[in-house]
Amino acid sequence: MNILFKEIHELWLATQFTGFMSQTKSRQELYEFSNIIFKHLTWIENDFVKKDIAYGYDIPQVPIKVTHISVMINDLIRRIEAIEEKLSSCDDEHITFRMKSDLEYITSILKTLPEEEVESAFDSNRAYPNIELTTTARDALTVFLFEEIYKEYELILVYNYSKANSNNAFLNRIFQILIDESFFHLRSFGQMMADMGILSVPRSLMEEIYKFDDLEQFLKDGIEEEKGAKEECKKLAQAVSDSSEHFASFFMFINNQENYHIALMEEALAYINKK
Amino acid sequence: MNGEEHLIEHMMNPQNYGNLPEHNSIGMGKNPQNGEKVAIYLKVVEKEGEPFIEDINFQAIGCSTTIVAGSIITSEAKGITFSRAEELISVTIGMLDNVPPEDAACSEMVALGLKASLDTYRERQKDPRFPMISYHISNDCTPQEQENQEIEEKR
Numbered sequence: 003m004n005i006l007f008k009e010i011h012e013l014w015l016a017t018q019f020t021g022f023m024s025q026t027k028s029r030q031e032l033y034e035f036s037n038i039i040f041k042h043l044t045w046i047e048n049d050f051v052k053k054d055i056a057y058g059y060d061i062p063q064v065p066i067k068v069t070h071i072s073v074m075i076n077d078l079i080r081r082i083e084a085i086e087e088k089l090s091s092c093d094d095e096h097i098t099f100r101m102k103s104d105l106e107y108i109t110s111i112l113k114t115l116p117e118e119e120v121e122s123a124f125d126s127n128r129a130y131p132n133i134e135l136t137t138t139a140r141d142a143l144t145v146f147l148f149e150e151i152y153k154e155y156e157l158i159l160v161y162n163y164s165k166a167n168s169n170n171a172f173l174n175r176i177f178q179i180l181i182d183e184s185f186f187h188l189r190s191f192g193q194m195m196a197d198m199g200i201l202s203v204p205r206s207l208m209e210e211i212y213k214f215d216d217l218e219q220f221l222k223d224g225i226e227e228e229k230g231a232k233e234e235c236k237k238l239a240q241a242v243s244d245s246s247e248h249f250a251s252f253f254m255f256i257n258n259q260e261n262y263h264i265a266l267m268e269e270a271l272a273y274i275n276k277k
Numbered sequence: 278m279n280g281e282e283h284l285i286e287h288m289m290n291p292q293n294y295g296n297l298p299e300h301n302s303i304g305m306g307k308n309p310q311n312g313e314k315v316a317i318y319l320k321v322v323e324k325e326g327e328p329f330i331e332d333i334n335f336q337a338i339g340c341s342t343t344i345v346a347g348s349i350i351t352s353e354a355k356g357i358t359f360s361r362a363e364e365l366i367s368v369t370i371g372m373l374d375n376v377p378p379e380d381a382a383c384s385e386m387v388a389l390g391l392k393a394s395l396d397t398y399r400e401r402q403k404d405p406r407f408p409m410i411s412y413h414i415s416n417d418c419t420p421q422e423q424e425n426q427e428i429e430e431k432r
Contacts, residue, residue, distance in 0.1 A: 060296055063290075063291075124289070126282055126285045126286070128285075145341055148341045149340060200289055202288070202290060205291060205295075205344065206295055208316070208336050208337070208338055211338060
C-alpha cells in the first residue's frame with residue numbers, strides 16, 4: 003500500500019503541473035482532477051493512521067518537461083492504470099470503489115482533452131507576457147517563484163500530515179484552512195512559472211520537516227517564515243512596480259494574505275499554550 | 278548554454294536530489310544559525326584499493342542556492358575517488374572567499390556535507406556502527422542588509 007500511496011502522490015503532482023502548462027479550458031479540468039487525486043491521497047493516509055502503518059511523503063522527482071500536452075496526458079493515463087492495478091492492496095473496499103470510479107471517469111475525460119503546444123512553459127525565457135521586467139525584477143521574481151512554490155508544497159504536506167495525525171477538531175480546522183490557502187498560492191505561483199518558462203515540480207520533502215515533535219516550535223518558526231515571506235512580497239512589489247502595476251498589486255495582495263496565515267498560526271499557538 | 282541558463286537548469290531540474298536507498302555512507306552539513314542542513318548519501322565501492330563514489334544523492338532543508346550548489350557539487354563528485362573528492366571539497370571551499378557570505382554559506386554546507394559523508398565512510402570501515410558525522414559551517418547566512426537592520430532594531 004505504500005507504493006500505491008507514493009504513486010497517487012506522484013499522480014497528484016503530475017496532474018496539477020500539467021494543469022499549469024495548459025492555456026485552454028483543460029486547465030480547469032486538470033485542477034479539479036488534481037483536487038480529487040489529492041483527496042485519494044488523504045483517504046489512503048487516514049487508513050495508514052488508523053492501522054498505525056508507517057508512511058512518508060518521499061517520492062522521486064516527477065518529470066514534466068514536454069513539448070506537447072498529449073505526452074503528459076498519456077503519462078497521466080499510464081500512471082492511473084498502474085494505480086488501478088494496485089488498488090487491491092487497499093483493503094477498505096469502500097475507498098477502493100470510490101477511487102476506481104473517480105479514476106475511470108478522469109481517464110475518460112483525459113482522453114478527450116485537446117492537444118496543446120506547451121514548450122514555452124519550459125523554455126527558461128523568463129519573459130512575462132505583455133510585461134516588461136527589468137533584469138533586477140526578473141531575477142528577483144525567478145528566485146521568489148522557485149522558493150515559494152517549494153514552500154507552498156511543503157506547507158500543504160506539513161499541515162496535511164499534522165491534520166491526519168491529530169484528532170483535535172480546533173487545530174484541524176486551522177490546518178485545513180492553511181492547506182486551502184497554500185493550494186491557492188501554489189496555483190498562483192505555478193501559473194506564473196509556466197508563463198515565465200521555468201515550470202518545474204518542487205523537490206521532495208525531508209521527513210523531519212513534517213514528522214516533527216514540537217508543534218509549538220513549528221508554529222513559532224512558521225510565523226517567522228510568514229513574516230519573512232511578507233517582506234519578500236513587499237520587496238518584489240517594489241521591484242516590479244515600475245514594470246507592472248498588476249504584479250505590484252498581486253504581491254501586495256499576497257503580502258496581506260500572509261497576515262491571515264500568521265493570525266491562524268497565532269490562534270493555534272494560543273490554543274496549545276492554553277491547553 | 279550560458280552561466281545564467283545553466284543555473285536556471287539546476288533550479289528547474291536539480292541533479293541527484295532525493296534519498297539514495299542503497300547508500301552505505303551519509304554525512305550532514307549544517308547551519309547552526311537557522312537550522313538549514315544538507316544530507317549527502319553515498320554509495321561507495323572499493324576500486325583498486327581506494328574508495329570510489331559510485332553514486333551520490335543529496336537532500337536539503339534550505340534555499341534555492343543550496344539546491345543549486347548541491348546539484349552542481351554532487352554532479353562533480355559522482356564517479357570519482359575519495360582523494361579527488363577531497364580536492365573538490367578544498368577547491369570549493371577555497372573559492373568561497375570571493376562570494377557573498379550568504380551564498381558562500383550554502384555551498385559550504387554542501388561541501389561539508391560531502392566531507393562528513395567521506396569521513397563517516399572511513400570511520401565505518403573501522404566500526405560499522407559509527408554514527409553519521411555532521412559538520413557546521415563557518416560562513417554567516419544572514420544577508421548583510423538584514424543583519425544591519427537587525428542591529429538597528431536592537432539599538
